[in-house]
Structures are given as structure tokens and as C-alpha cells.
Amino acid sequence: MKLRALTLDLDDTLWPIAPTLLRAELRLHDWLLAHAPATAQRHGIEAMRALRADVARRQPQLAHDLSQLRRLSLVEALAASGDDTALAEPAFEVFFAARQEVDLYDEVGDALDRLASRYRLLAVSNGNADVRSTGLDRWFSGSVSARQAGVAKPDPRIFALACEALGCAPDAVMHVGDDHAADIVGARAAGLHSAWLRREPARAGQWQVDPDAPAGTGHHWVIGDLAVLADRLLAG
Structure with a gap:
């Protein structure tokens, strides 16, 4: 990948x-x-x-x-x-x-430090959090919101706009999100790889290939937190 x-x-x-x-x-x-x-x-x-x-x-x-x-x-x-x-x-x-006053999950700051050292990061949200006002601009190159796109996730058009903003083909991008319908189904329909974040105690630090992902559609994972995503992506 x-x-x-x-x-x-x-x-x-x-x-x-x-x-x-x-x-x-x-x-x-x-x-x-x-x-x-x-x-x-x-x-x-x-x-x-x-x-x-x-x-x-x-x-x-x-x-x-x-x-x-x-x-x-x-x-x-x-x-x-x-x-x-x-x-x-x-x-x-x-x-x-x-x-805009947000309290990050415990592992997020360190994981974003690590991920941003190798990849460009772009926020894609249906909400109205602002990357700069929340302090995320230290990691993120920008954002695409549903308001900006005129459509909300899972509409593939918002993911296409994100790939355009990144200057990347969809198969060079992985989307990470907690909402299966909005984030994962939408990303897959747009041709992106996906990582479904499930913040459940039993999944903390866990990673697996999504057993329900359609075959031949890219890399689709289930993760318990962002730290394990950083571990997996930066291992190679």
C-alpha cells in the first residue's frame, strides 16, 4: 500500500x-x-x-x-x-x-505527531469544528467540511474533494473515522482505503483487517485507537 x-x-x-x-x-x-x-x-x-x-x-x-x-x-x-x-x-x-474548545483523546497528540511526520493529514468532517481554532493546524494541512463540499459524508463527492485538495489519487489515501456509515462506507465508495476507529475498551491497542470489507477494494482495517494506526503505518 x-x-x-x-x-x-x-x-x-x-x-x-x-x-x-x-x-x-x-x-x-x-x-x-x-x-x-x-x-x-x-x-x-x-x-x-x-x-x-x-x-x-x-x-x-x-x-x-x-x-x-x-x-x-x-x-x-x-x-x-x-x-x-x-x-x-x-x-x-x-x-x-x-x-472549538476540544479535549483530545489521550493518545491522539502523539499519534498525530508520528503520522504527520510521514503523511499529509486532512480533516474531513460533517461537523463545524475549525482546524485552526481547535489547534489542529499543527498537524493538518487543511480541511474539507460538509458545508464547504455542499454534501455530507457518506456522499463520495466529499471524499473526492478531499483527494483533490491533497493532490492524491483515492488509492493513495486512507480515511480514518468512527462512524461506519458516514466514514467507512463513504470512503470505500470513493475508492479510498479505510480505518474504522472503534473506541471500545476491549479494542484498545488492537488492529485487524476488517473481515466485512469487500474483496479487492483496497486496505480496510478496524483499529482501537490512533496509536495502533501509527504503529501499523510507520512499521515499514
Whole structure:
């Protein structure tokens, strides 16, 4: 396998997303308490989550743009509470800034140091984490987001755009991610190699060839963490 580059998912691959989002939601709620108290009282964190999910159902054409869905949710929450809808943008900025405060899984920093010493790394995400704001730009040459691509994983077009950004053919790229449907099925359909990251205690430090991967479609692995991926790729 003559790999030249790796594409990596971000949320739940490099850091846990649930505490990241909760911190951002709490930061947003505190801001609303100070600047739009009626909205904060009417829309607590759970209510805001439900509203955002409802907006996403009503706006399926925006499934690739989580930032815009969040903005629209804030506009609706403010309007329903009688607050100034112009506050939606500064409220979003508060959420977005906090959303970039991520806590990497323990092995990620060292593994990325090692992987970046041999391969170009590119982030490919359906989310709205920013490579520079999260501090990932020390390892990553750039990113391709669903918002930028106009489609979300598993659509093969986002992987094709990533390969174009890297200047690599698909068979010279391995995609790494935790979501089988979005990351692994999508990468395989686009002709990339894949590494399915399954962060389960029993799999820590483990590597195997994916027994369910179609024959003749490239190298497809199951890994327990990024350290074992670095071990495997840099062994030769």
C-alpha cells in the first residue's frame, strides 16, 4: 500500500463530541441569560436541542450545514420569546467559539505527531469544528467540511474533494473515522482505503483487517485507537 495521505474525521475520532457540545451549549445558555433572558427561560439546553432537531427536519436541504441550522434555531428561539432576532449571530459566535474548545483523546497528540511526520493529514468532517481554532493546524494541512463540499459524508463527492485538495489519487489515501456509515462506507465508495476507529475498551491497542470489507477494494482495517494506526503505518 503506497499511501501518501490520510484524511481523518474529527468528532468522536480525535475528541469526544458530547462534552464538547455540552460545554458550548452551557456557554450559550449563560450568554442568553445575560442578553436574552426570555429566550433563556423558555429554551433551556434540552429545549434548544429539540428545536434544532426540528429545524433540521424542516430544512433537510441544510443537512450539510450545521452552523446554519444552529443560526436558524437561534432565530426561531429568539422570535418565539419576543427577543431581538439580531442577537442570533452574536449568540451563535459564543456557541461556535466554545465548540472549538476540544479535549483530545489521550493518545491522539502523539499519534498525530508520528503520522504527520510521514503523511499529509486532512480533516474531513460533517461537523463545524475549525482546524485552526481547535489547534489542529499543527498537524493538518487543511480541511474539507460538509458545508464547504455542499454534501455530507457518506456522499463520495466529499471524499473526492478531499483527494483533490491533497493532490492524491483515492488509492493513495486512507480515511480514518468512527462512524461506519458516514466514514467507512463513504470512503470505500470513493475508492479510498479505510480505518474504522472503534473506541471500545476491549479494542484498545488492537488492529485487524476488517473481515466485512469487500474483496479487492483496497486496505480496510478496524483499529482501537490512533496509536495502533501509527504503529501499523510507520512499521515499514
